[in-house]
Amino acid sequence: MAVKTSACLAAALLTQTTAAADAFAVAGQPQKISVVQRGLRGAAASQESAAPAGSWASATAVAASVAVAAAVVPRRQRKAAKLAGASMVPNKNQRTIRDAKTIVCAGPRLPEGRKLRVAVIGGGPGGASCADALAKGGCETYLIERKLDNCKPCGGAIPMCMVGEFDLPTDLIDRKVRKMTMISPTNNEVQIGRTLKDDEYIGMVRREVLDNFLRERAAENGATLINGLFTQMRMPKSEKESYVLTYNDFGDAEGDARKGVKKTLEVDVVIGADGANSRVAKEIEAGDYEYAIAFQERMRIPEDKMEYYKERAEMYVGEDVSPDFYAWVFPKYDHVAVGTGTVVDKKGIQKYQQGIRERAAPRIEGGEIIRVEAHPIPEHPRPWRTKDRCTLIGDAAGYVTKCSGEGIYFAAKSGLMCASEIVAASENGTRQITQNDLMEYIRKFDSKYGPTYIVLDALQKLFYTSDAARESFVDLCELDYVQQVTFDSYLYKTVQGNSPIGDVMLLGKTVSSLVKYNTSKVPEMRQLA
Structure with a gap:
């Protein structure tokens, strides 16, 4: 599955860093190793700290903490980080391994005529x-x-920047999605994409x-x-x-x-x-590592219904379609992919697939299943990714x-x-x-993308824990500010500058939305819907 506007609020925070993200920027320092493992491995200790379903006070506190962290990093530092290609800027008075002047000797030369x-x-x-x-x-x-x-x-979505970065021919792209419909547990629909420029899109491909x-x-x-x-x-x-x-x-x-x-x-x-x-x-x-099960059905639907998905993808959230993730309807070349995923209830995946079929029924009615797919999806990086001259990607x-x-x-x-x-x-x-050469790749990857994994992990714990939190999540995605930063961050995979005023407004909206939906009776609202 590829990123969708399930990261709407996340993207607004990706331009910032938390204390935990510091581990990725200065990877290699012995005192940071345990932090790195907690951040990327999803250790049990961090999982136990997640707010339990229904605990809206804890959820509000988490939201406030994350949003406040977004406001405390000076814009000048974020700009410097962007120019330097780093995920964050360390304290200017604190020396890091990057400051050390070392001489690295190349490995032994291979025999004449033989390549690595x-x-x-x-x-x-x-x-x-x-x-x-x-x-x-x-x-x-x-x-x-x-x-x-x-x-x-796989949902098959790729960011627009990947087309140019990996020199992909445009005819590989089945659909150019410019609209995303997010659907809450009570079937409240929010339309995403109004901040996109005419030439911007999410590419949909067949794997x-x-x-x-x-x-x-x-x-x-x-x-x-x-x-x-x-x-x-x-x-x-x-x-x-x-x-x-x-x-x-x-x-x-x-x-x-x-x-x-x-x-x-x-x-x-x-x-x-x-x-x-x-x-x-x-x-x-x-x-x-912990993993999710992704289940997906490829469906060929009537042409008039396929027209609706010409430039549109849908994302559904709710306990009926996934207890800890989301379900989707993504357009392909001449069909749609309908699927869901879960970590906490892998054996119940068929039940959740039936849930997304029922929720999306009005738009996929008459569809013919042409292919069924299922596969494990990792939930966080492995504890170790390199040993000697062997590494993982x-x-x-x-x-x-x-x-x-x-x-x-x-x-x-x-x-x-x-x-x-x-x-x-x-x-x-x-x-x-040598192993050190491969570790350099690990260090650079963690430094560049580590904060992304940390923030998205925190937001999943915040917004995918109860239907009330999911209602709040969809509600927040109505904001133009959230949509703008979401697509900028996703489409270009670069740190996008944001507004301190926007951050403060987002914090207030997050807290009020969580309070609103956690004090309402969402299950009853769903029955009425």
Whole structure:
């Protein structure tokens, strides 16, 4: 699933930082490690601090704290952070590791005529983007992907900036969404998108189309594409030894079409891009994380109803469609995707899918289900993402945002950032790399996007806990200020300057809205609706 206006209030706060976000800006300092793990891992301690459903006083306090934090960071510091490409500006009187003057020696030069060998396991947006950049950067690159004709269930939304940043042809985009209808538990509808410019949009893609394009481009640029299933990995015992990967090759015409041919591959570096159930993560003992189950049905609906979704997507919230997330109707090429997700009640996913079918019934009536998809979605980054010369990107690393569920852009971006560090450290594939080189990619990713994960996690705990909070959330999204900052932050993935006056007004509106809906009888309102 990709980010939608479920992050309406979140985006208004993403230009700011909290104390916890400091961990990402100065990653690498020993005293900050525990904070980093709490922020990205979603540790039990932070989960226990979440306000229980129905506790509107606690929810109001959280809202006030987050909104006040938004107001205390001077605009001058935010501007400096934007120019520097950092997620925040540390205290000017406090020295950080970035201030240290060190000399970093390159790894040993590889034998004449041999390039750095890198295997990327998984051919989604993250793996394919990583393999493409590695191949173009001079590395001997292997991309191993089993499901070349399949893809994971996904809302399929990408920010407009991704089209230019990853040089995507516009014909990959099925729909350009310029309108978002948010629907509350009592079926109160708020229209989002009136602040968009004429040339701005959210791109809707089919993952099978996008993933195939990215893989084929990587192959054209020199990556070796292997239709195979990665099964295990033998770890090197020294810096000079290689990783030995075992996989079942399904591209061998002489092999069993069901089992493939067992083969091995020796490489210097391994990139795990193999999703939430990553085998690479298990091999390096990266640790487990909480995950959601996403369930989605592709439906072909009558043409007159499809016209309604020409430039529109819908997001539904309510206990009947998800106890801790949201449900959606997103337009595709000639059909719509109808789905939902949940962490706290995975076994009840069919019940919530039935809930979204019923809520959206007037607009999808007569629809024919053409495809059913289900898949685990990570809820926070893994405890460890790098070991020796092996690292994780995309869903394997846990780069899906809370509250909004966005993963495509962050997967592709993490793959690109990882590849860039490898190419630079290896001097275009001529030198060996080390764990420190891969940790540099982790540090930069956390510094740039860590605050985003922290804020969205906090907002999910605030607004997805009860129907009263969800009503308040939809109510807040009516504000032009919230819509403006939401789309600016989402479409361009950059820190957008906001207004202190707007922050104060948002704080007041948040508190009053939470009080209003938590003192009303939302369940009764829903029955009347």
